[in-house]
Amino acid sequence: MPAVDFTVALFCRVDDELADVKKHALADLHPSEVVTLGMLQALRGEGPCAFYRWVQKELGTLFPRLPERTRLFRLLVQFEPLCQRFLVQPTFFGVADSYGIELVHPWRERRAQRQVARKGLSNHRWIVGAKLAVVTDDCGRIVSFDVAGANVHDTRFHPLIEQWNEQMIVLADKGFKAKDYNPANLKICDKGSWNERMIIETVFSLWTVILSSLIAFWHRSKHVWLIPAPPSTFAPLGAAKSNLNLRPLRFEQTRTTG
Secondary structure, three states, X not given: OEHHHHHHHHHHHHHHHOOOOOOXXXXXXXXXXXXXXXXXXXXXXOOHHHHHHXXXXXXXXXXXXXXXXXXXXXXXXXXXXXXXXXXXXXXXXXXXXEEEEEEEOHHHOOOOOOOOOEEEEEOOEEEEEEEXXXXXXXXXXXXXXXXXEOOOOHHHHHHHHHOOOOOOEEEEOHHHOOOOOOOOOEEXXXXXXXXXXXXXXXXXXXXXXXXXXXXXXXXXXXOOOOOOHHHHHHHHHOOOOOOOOOOOOOOEOOOOOO
């Protein structure tokens, strides 16, 4: 699909959801345009410089008043809370799990003064990075999420599960089990039981390519424009609940002859 056509379709759906958000009188971009650009950047899995060049080249006609690059990414941080509107509603059953994001090699730990990565265990190995915890519905779409350093235990994300008490029963592995207290709506599953939980592994596998492309960007910035991954990003586009065959987008590039 051409980039212009996809961007127009995405903007229409974003603008419908953010119809009550007004544009500032002195702003160059409407909040719906900023959120649309943020979603495109997350879907493409590129850093700020490469993404900004792509927008100038491919979408210049749609965003004639595009602000300077650093200003644009400050706007992404400013309007990041609007992403919460695109999360899906909880279902009767849900799944919780954490995903380790390795930002730097362990040998390079503490070499950067502004390093935000932390050393911890993820998937039975040591990483230096962050830990992303998500709660999904029964179709693998994101209901809520949280981010912390890789050095925290999965029980650190209990509030993420407890907020859906009396609304959702959340299935999780033994990594979320605490000695003293567990949320009432948390069901700890033994290995090999409740295989419905594997849907979240499908979601994690779809993130791998996108997150690996954003490692450099995440390592240099405390503030991350964190769109809750492909399934929930496509949810406002009316994707079918059972459709999990999502891949990082590859738009058709405009070619000139002469």
